[in-house]
Amino acid sequence: MARGGGGGGGGGGWISLPAELIKEVSDRLPADVDQIHIHQVCSHWRASTAPLAACRPWIVAGHDHHRNHYSVVNPIGDHSFWLPRGGTRIQPRAHAPAGVPYCCGMPCGWLALTDDLRSPTRLILWDPLSQAEIPLPTLTTVAQVFLSGDPLTSPSWMAIASQKIPHVQLGQRLFFWRPGDAAWTSQLEYPNGRIEGAAFHHCRFYISTKNMTLDIFDLQQHPPKRFPRINLYPPLQARYRRVPGRPVPHVVAWNNQMLLVMVYRGLYNATVLAEVYSPDWAAQPLDLQEKVTDLGDYSLFLGRGDTLALSAKEFPAIRRNCVYFVEHDTAKHDRWLVVFDLVSNALERIPHPEEQREGGSKTSGWLGYSWFCPRRPFVQDQEPL
Template sequence: MAGWTSIPAELLTEISGRLPGDADRIHIHQVCSHWRASTSRLAACRPWIVAGREPWNLVGPVGEHSFWLPLGGRRIYLGTPTPAGLPYCCGTPLDWLALMDNLQSPTRFVLRETLSEAEIFLPCLPAVVQVFLSGDPLTSPDWMAIASQKLYSTGTCMGQTLFFWRPEDAAWTMQLERPNGRIDSAAFHQGKFYFTDIGWTLHVYDLDRSPPKLVRSTYLYSALRERHGFRQFPGGGRPTWYVVAFNGELLLVVMYRAPNIKAVEVYRPDWEAERLELRDKVTDLGEYSLFLGRGDAFALCAKDFTMIRRNCVYFVEHDTVKHQDWAIVLDLGSNVFQQIPYPGEQMEGAGRSNHWTAYSWFCLRRPFLKAEAQ
């Protein structure tokens, strides 16, 4: 064994950097202290881009899914394969995967925690687009699952409606209000469920009521026009809104996208005010950065996840038909953006229908090993 422990640290670092999955890095960490010290921390390889093969112009879900490093386009294998017969993914809330055996006529609907492999069976619900969790089922005493379902009329999608479920419920509870547009982002804060839709509207549900009740709908474009007047928006792009839970508060992020220019603004609104105003602009997140995709958005600390840069907004280009940008990184202070190109030559399949399209972000925030506690 003495020969193995004397392997140069540089060589171990090179070897560990080429391993395809975190499970292999776990084995290296467990050999000895020298190997552990010479191997990059597992957190250095996160977060990952979630990619799917669902056509870009549909409202979801991810469907057949995979995980990729943002830079270099290398596919990541978690070491615990998806259970047989559950090939479709309807979201990646927190550290969980929402999996189905069939999207239109499901007989199995499962929440699966990727590290412990714990599974929670949900009542089956057809045409689910996304699943959101108010808390981690393994640690939260009172958590709720919220599913967004596509509604069809004569073969055309007419919007989405929400369904609510707690572990003691026998079935899902449908929202009482009219359907929503496609959900762009969602977050939980102080007992409420906030989400923005493609119609530029913010909706807020009070989850402490039974059934959950819609307590606010705000047209965000009006607040943005009041902020900027009738001047051209930053970058000249079309705005998209995201809500992100960050350090005990809730932020509103506006992403502007144009063909060659992208910009971002972050606000700290007074959510309890009768009229939503975009006055308190945030330009410094400290050591944190925000990650935006379709659905869940979250914040990570650059000190804990050394792969990322501080005070940036990471965004996956899930709404583009052109496979040019895999993701973009915007510096919140300077609004300078970096393009992460689509790694077409490394993706599976030659035709557009076989391409993996970046959809959202996924990050295991609980450590694999006790010694790796963040």
């Protein structure tokens, strides 16, 4: 794709192409990376093409035939990317490497891809932006892959994989790998239930589970050591009796703090409330302290697995001071996303993509899973998310 303004004199050449023709060419490009290039040629081309969806977080959806029950620990598997509103299916910025069609994680702007969900011969990290590939040692029945940092910018990053334990519905075991290691290192003590939220903070790995427990691992030790497991029911017991819903915990790093977000699920597993806390993690038992109601320009993005805190200054399409929650285990499939405003307590339910939308409907088999965020935004003008 030509990116310069070359051509004949007198303002001719590429920069003088009619806006309708530029838009038609842009609409025919199959990969987002080409649309990024066409958008960057000059101000005339930028004004003639639609803003890029790539600078907002995308919902990652998977086929529900990999998840025959909402509580089973399974990878995403067959995956696709969708805009949060409107049910529009979008393509990654570049075509993924051949031979690794299954996804088992999307940490730090990377995708963890494999060639087989049960007995893989290939497991890689792939960055859709730079198209960089990093091979990982293979591991059977990987459910999720997490990264402590961006492999392109963090000199001491680590990969963590959760492995599904056969014949155990919520059984999984953690494995750790650093660049240079010949194989994964097993963590014999495994999470108490399906991992709902995962985040890194100050060389520690935090995971919250569906069974209301929280594990913290010290990544500076070799192998990483787990601190005493935290039961989240006692500090929430009084609050739990007043809220008409079942709490599900999510951890998320924000503003040099580790937050705990409680998402309450009510009748038919519908989200009814979200509360954000900044606990005293050193207290025994855990002290939730006061609720956090002001995230500044940030909003929190939760699904199953990696959690995000994104700034509306960097991602103008998002609303500030909200919790965006992908309804990743809603059996009725009638909700796609919930947006909870921390100040007004207003809760907006975004419906599942309509049947006429490309590839997505209540019966198509696509279920929302979590969020994928490109490693950096490219443009500033976006419709609200």
